[in-house]
Amino acid sequence: MKVQHQSHHELLPHLFRQEYAKMTAVLCRHFGLKHIEIAEDIASDTFLKASENWAINGIPENPTAWLYAVAKNKTKDYFKHVAVFETQVKEAIKPTEIEAENDVELSSQNISDSQLAMIFAVCNPTNSTEAQICLALQILCGFSVEEIASAFLTKTETIKKRLLRARANLRNDDFQIKSLSETAIKSRLDTVLKTLYLLFNEGYFSKTYRRQIRKDFCSEAIRLTLILTENPLTDTPQTNALLALMCFQGSRLEARTNDKGEAVLFDEQDRRLWDTTLIAKGNYFLVNACNNNEISKYHLEAGIAYWHTAPADQNKWQHILQLYNRLILVEYSPITALNRTFAFAKVYGHDKAITEAEKLQLTGNTYYHELLGYLYADTDLDKAIAHYEEAVRHTKSKTEKLTLIKEIARLKEKISH
Known part of the structure; x- marks a missing residue:
């Protein structure tokens, strides 16, 4: 058949x-x-x-x-x-x-075990942390060179050279996929978690693929992280925090695009499409992550994701902004800074947020212009359109480009009326 x-x-x-x-x-x-x-x-x-x-x-x-x-x-x-x-x-x-x-x-069990063993094997101190993650993303997660470059905000040629050197080091080191010592597992866990984090992020918001959301990447990241929580050596607060983050974010996947594949902003999402089972699992793993005083970037991001899925609360965005303020001190990134500014707008209004956003001067960043387009939309339509058009020029995502063009058309129609 x-x-x-x-x-x-x-x-x-x-x-x-x-x-x-x-x-x-x-x-x-x-x-x-x-x-x-x-x-x-x-x-x-x-x-x-x-x-x-x-x-x-x-x-x-x-x-x-x-x-x-x-x-x-x-x-x-x-x-x-x-x-x-x-x-x-x-x-x-x-x-x-x-x-x-x-x-x-x-067997499915052997495939699962092999993938996890491969991640720890590839995350070998023979290579730099960045090279380990690049190699794991390519070999284990099927990332293209372009996708890895996008994840690291780096040129594709730099990634190609990094991968060639990393592969050569693995060949020269001549090690097999085998059981690792407790010390080796613990020393490599941070890199493994970072790899799974990037795998989930590429699925949650693909910057290079023709679809903005790649559910298969998200599911794979959740599955592999869940395996880590089932092993006493890798069932750490950080692992549980990362899994909580994935569950909270994954719960909203169905609501993030419409029937045409266009992105749906958070405020416009149909909450009936949110997966309450995944939200409950996120709560469970977040509680597990808080069994000591450790606070990692995964804890803070999971906390932010929790508040996004939590029931309405008048102080919701204040909580989210406070978490972003702490996160930006733990690990700064342009995306974190822009997301913090969005939360800032929810608390203090668009005018003050515009001042905050423009301080960042991320003029070559799609999301910088997209955020400013959103912030200006209520007060200066011409500036909003100009920023959205700039965002279109910088994005590589066809889905995102179509969503932005649709918003530009909406604002232009608003001007004509």
Whole structure:
């Protein structure tokens, strides 16, 4: 039986985003990170075969199972090629390991375990923290170089060089994916959390992808962070705070876009679409995160997200502004500064917020102009339109561009009347 309701051209890109990184993680347990390119080649060949086969024979009943079956067979074929084995792998792995690694286990549990093991393996002190995160985002999360550059507010060429050096260091270090000591796990946890944080953020508000929201990235980040809370070594206040943040933010995903895929501002969201189950889970993990005196950026951001989902409170925005004031001291970023200014506007009004915003001088930032467009909309339509037009020029997101153009048209119509 074949699945006919969707073309392979539509399905394959979706499956590639969801399964390529998972497949690579599992295969890397067999080849070791020194030979990560072999794992990536097999995963890539698997998807290439799918594109050729499905175009002729149609999509199989269980496309994901089909992909993993092909990957498993390709791995077996690889080990059968003695010449390739002799020249590329034999010197890198012990003879006792070869027999055990010949058969690839592709159960959902093994895939999950492999991904988590890969994150900790890639987050190796051999590389700088930035390089570790870049590598994890590319290998584990399927990020493109452009997406990583966007996450780090860095040029793509810089990221390319960083990734090349990081991969070379992993090959030279010649380590395998294996159980880590308690000390190693604890020393790498901060970098792992940062990686998962960036993975969720790219899903929550994609700056490079054609869709503004990528629910598959958000779900994956939540799933992997939840696994961390189930291990005593990684079930820390920071981990719980990050998971609380993801739950609160994830609860509003359905309300953040309309039927046309256009962004819906927070004030205009239909709260009936908010996921109350995720909000309850967010509350649970936030309580767990507060079992000692530790306050991290994840605690503060989770607190801000909590107040966004909390019932109406006349002091709501004051609470949010106070949290932003603390967050900006813990870790400054342009986005945090702009979000703080939005909260400032809610407390002190648009006129005072305009003064606060213009102090930032983030003239090359889409969200800077978008915020000023919003703040000027009630008092100076010409300035509001000018800032929205500037925001359009700076954004790479097609979805965001369409939303901004729609707002510009609305303001221009308001002027004509």
